[in-house]
Amino acid sequence: MLEYGLRFLAGGIAVSAFAALGDTLRPKSFAGLFGAAPSIALATLLITLSQKGAPFVAMEGRSMIVGAFALGAYSWTVCVLLKKFLLSSWTATVAALVVWFAIGLGVSVALFRLP
């Protein structure tokens, strides 16, 4: 329970800090870089290292590469939905989650031979 409390606190602080930093930067395209900051990873990897060890974290790092490319495809889809289809930000960002799941899980199944 304490572990998950620590994760919550660390994740909340890391995500808020990167998001606040993004708010203060201009132009918006540069600030957007912080939308793909490793905030959850930084918050969680130290705890995972102490609990599960380095080989477990190495495997997570490998999968994170796939997750990052899924995030790239997701962000591009959000951009298209906002600019071409003029959807609201909320609708576009929630609808595009389908892309993240499809690419992330699809590529993981194909590359890592998941059942």
Add this chain to the structure above:
Amino acid sequence: MIVQFKPSALRQTRWYEYLVRFVLGGAMTVVAGLIAARFGPVIGGLFLAFPAIFPASATLIEKHVRARKEKAGLPGARRGKEAAALDAAGAVLGSFGLAAFGLVIWLMVVQSATWALVLATISWFAVALLGWRVRRWL
């Protein structure tokens, strides 16, 4: 184009908007941990790159830009969407940096966890920044 740092922009964000980000970020970190514990590191690692607060952030950007434009007597709806789209375009470039972060962790963490985390963070920023500069040159 010069990158500007404007701390005054923080005043646009209301306290409950910070709270939403904090709770979403914390909750997603817990969920990523639970997924890794239940399904193992392959699926768990994937969720370290989940766009957890993207919907909340993009909605905030759209709302703030729209409000600013409308206050100045300009139609703000489209400008708000364009600002959120620009932020998303930046995140596309940032995701290459995130992939570099994962790569360094994968290759180095068994040798030295501290150095892996430090170098992974530097790699994230360097690759994201390079992508942004290249995008501007094109």
